[in-house]
Amino acid sequence: MTVVLAAHGTRNPHGVAMIGDLAAAMSRRLEETVRVAFVDVLGPSPSDVLAALPDDEQVVVVPAFLARGYHVRADLPAHLAAAWHPRTVLTTALGPSPALADAASGRLREAGYRPGDTVVFAAAGSSDRHAVTDVRRAATRLESVLGTAVTIGFAAPPAGSAYPGIADAVRRARRRPGRVAIASYLLADGLFQRRLADSGADLVAAPLGLHPRVVDLACRRVLAAQQRHADRLSPSRG
Template sequence: MAHGTRKAEGNEVARRLTAAAGERLGRPTVASYVELSEPLFADVMTNAEHPAVVVPLLLSTGFHMRTDLPEQAALASVPVSLGRQLGPDPLLARAQVERLLEAGARPGQRVVLVAAGSSEESATCDQMCAVAHLARAWDGQVELATLSGHGERPVDVIRPGDAVSPYLLSPGFFHDRLRREAPDGVVVADVMGAHERVVDLVVQRATQLAPASR
């Protein structure tokens, strides 16, 4: 279950992650979305005919995790096990490191992790934990900036010579905005996307949920 975006390539990330995890697990899968793309998670739950596990492809806590998803999962007439949000997690940090290196960042270079942001205090805690995971995986200084909600904005945090690691799964509005606003000469890594380490995490979460769905 992903948030959904108006960008087709953003929604494709959820489909690729879901398909890759299903192939490893040997289970039927479907990618769904909270909004902006089909199939909607609420519709998938309403039409579910078999017990299911739900792995949210969301990076922090917030309204969707606290309210939307439990309410929509309750629409199902079969047992549904709803997992917690995907991030923060060390596997995501490993994916971020590889994206930074692919973009040309140098080991030890100062990194700014840029998250979409939220007005939820719990999401800020998740973002700080993600910074700590990335600092360990990168073995260097990592600072936090957010594009909305609580926190400092990228323009106030990013310095010349920095590298930027988007704390985003999919391309879309926030990644486009980050690329536009990043200063010249600053390395901006790609989103995590359907990285192998993200697939590892989805498989891990689904496996943890599976016994509860039997």
């Protein structure tokens, strides 16, 4: 079996390396080959990777996305259709998942978060209603983990965005006393994480990246897909 970890893509070498490190961590845990593909910015694309694999190879594609936006619901299925690999299974995206709230909380505490800090939950940004719903759900889960209210800001807010840009979100958070802390809801380093760093917050959590809960979640997506595939192939029991 081959696993394809399909991420967005970034020109930031550190961000690319983080996705590669996540794939390597998955490979060690699963004891399977895990390849990396990108749907935007750079290659190889998912269709490129799939086209290079033997037709009899079982392939599991894991969308390395934290919400069910356009790339998950349209781009990835289009890549799979273009490659036409006969034994490919597409898993659900990494998010939304309670595991990501745990990872975001862990990263926030690593950055120096203290009770009483005002928290801004920073996501990439999307006009897709499914993605916005997922971000709102993830922020609510983080509120539950931290035991405090959080506000939402987008690193790249689209026109008519449901939430403000991250710099505006930080300025609004300044109306409350105490420090402003950003919980990063990004998977890897890159342009959007730099925008968080430049937003004026007192502390900014690192991307979720290789947090143990993220690695575990990605592996569980693969194992669940394998089980679904096995169930479909097994004879029905009367």
